[in-house]
Amino acid sequence: DSGVTQTPKHLITATGQRVTLRCSPRSGDLSVYWYQQSLDQGLQFLIQYYNGEERAKGNILERFSAQQFPDLHSELNLSSLELGDSALYFCASSAGGRDTQYFGPGTRLTVL
Amino acid sequence: AQTVTQSQPEMSVQEAETVTLSCTYDTSESNYYLFWYKQPPSRQMILVIRQEAYKQQNATENRFSVNFQKAAKSFSLKISDSQLGDTAMYFCAFMNHNDYKLSFGAGTTVTVRA
Numbered sequence: 001d002s003g004v005t006q007t008p009k010h011l012i013t014a015t016g017q018r019v020t021l022r023c024s025p026r027s028g029d030l031s032v033y034w035y036q037q038s039l040d041q042g043l044q045f046l047i048q049y050y051n052g053e054e055r056a057k058g059n060i061l062e063r064f065s066a067q068q069f070p071d072l073h074s075e076l077n078l079s080s081l082e083l084g085d086s087a088l089y090f091c092a093s094s095a096g097g098r099d100t101q102y103f104g105p106g107t108r109l110t111v112l
Numbered sequence: 113a114q115t116v117t118q119s120q121p122e123m124s125v126q127e128a129e130t131v132t133l134s135c136t137y138d139t140s141e142s143n144y145y146l147f148w149y150k151q152p153p154s155r156q157m158i159l160v161i162r163q164e165a166y167k168q169q170n171a172t173e174n175r176f177s178v179n180f181q182k183a184a185k186s187f188s189l190k191i192s193d194s195q196l197g198d199t200a201m202y203f204c205a206f207m208n209h210n211d212y213k214l215s216f217g218a219g220t221t222v223t224v225r226a
Contacts, residue, residue, distance in 0.1 A: 033212075033213070035214070043214075048212060055212070098145065100147070103149075103158075106156070108155075
């Protein structure tokens with residue numbers, strides 16, 4: 001158990017819908033990262049937050065957005081969902097930028 | 113952008129034997145970090161080992177060790193005394209010292225045979 005929690009574990013929804021994925025980092029960690037794992041694109045970095053502020057953006061679609069709240073938990077919002085958004089979404093946390101990232105169990109999103 | 117290449121899609125090893133996974137990366141930076149993560153069938157991403165580029169000594173964690181060749185931009189993982197629980201996909205990952213995202217390779221599936 002890494003200490004990073006993610007909810008829900010599984011999510012099944014339809015195209016065009018909007019979902020929210022939630023992540024709670026390890027106690028004391030200020031940085032939260034979101035990654036997407038799909039069969040065709042592998043593991044890709046989406047976005048990073050540090051103590052409530054966005055720090056880095058990767059290959060995140062405009063339909064996706066995220067935020068980190070004052071209690072340091074983070075949410076990833078995916079809207080206008082398409083079949084291709086079906087993937088495993090990981091949240092990771094670290095104490096700071098150069099520290100090791102520890103991953104949560106992931107949320108499996110299936111878009112039908 | 114940094115690229116990480118794992119040239120072995122699948123490897124099989126007998127229990128108690130040793131297996132070595134290859135990883136090469138491309139960067140113009142001199143200060144960075146390298147990682148191996150393990151993803152068993154449960155899909156959880158588990159850190160196996162971390163190496164700082166400024167350290168010449170190769171990192172080890174119990175049965176796991178790396179061979180870090182900075183000039184060759186190579187970072188291989190050796191699993192000694194393989195156990196059935198080592199069956200997983202192994203990802204090599206790169207992180208620049210001032211860009212904190214992880215860039216992952218495509219992964220190598222390791223199967224340990226009884």
